[in-house]
Amino acid sequence: MKPTILVSWLDMDRLDRMLDAVPASQVAARDALLEELGRATLAEPQDIPPDVVTMNSRVRFSFDDAEEEVTMTLTYPKDMAGQPDQLSILTPVGTALLGLKVGDTIRWERPDGAMFALTVRGIEYQPESDGKYHR
Template structure:
């Protein structure tokens, strides 16, 4: 399956650039995030649509391989670990960044298990609520 088009805000891009430090995080996770950033369309944070998953967005997701639904908040690595949070450096976090409601992403886990996630709804997006200081 072809990867869907994604959108990232300039503000998120600036913040993500600060965590791309190979001395702090595993190189393979950083490379996956860089690949997503490279294929993204970058827009101003005031122009991003409210149905796009951005950093600190709370997202209702469907795992189409298991029919399991869940809600997660996409966070920076230092904010991960709390219930219902997923780090941007986790494979699922990297996959969700920039997706729109209704879009799906497919990939294989390191154990070769296929995953297919669909964004059902963006429940909260900082940009849509003018929360630019998160």
């Protein structure tokens, strides 16, 4: 069973518009994100707790209970600038992270069919906590 996710209505609106423009080559990624968004609880941006992963959050996470952590910023595809610390929402890891809170673990399927577990370890920056709603 997947953990509950919380998404701001502003992120949901932006993601809906982004999904309308997803190319045919990324239909599987689009469908995975649509499925995830379908189980989201919506909230006002200012009501999102600081421990929830939102779009443009800088997140620390680990895979399969590993000690090593990865830190990346969850990004819209249009904002990908080739930085190694950016993670598109249309990747399996990006889709899995959205809406989770610190301490949550989710099992997710990779494109090759193998499963991985992802655990949110911390949030270094969240736009909503910083009062940045229109980004």
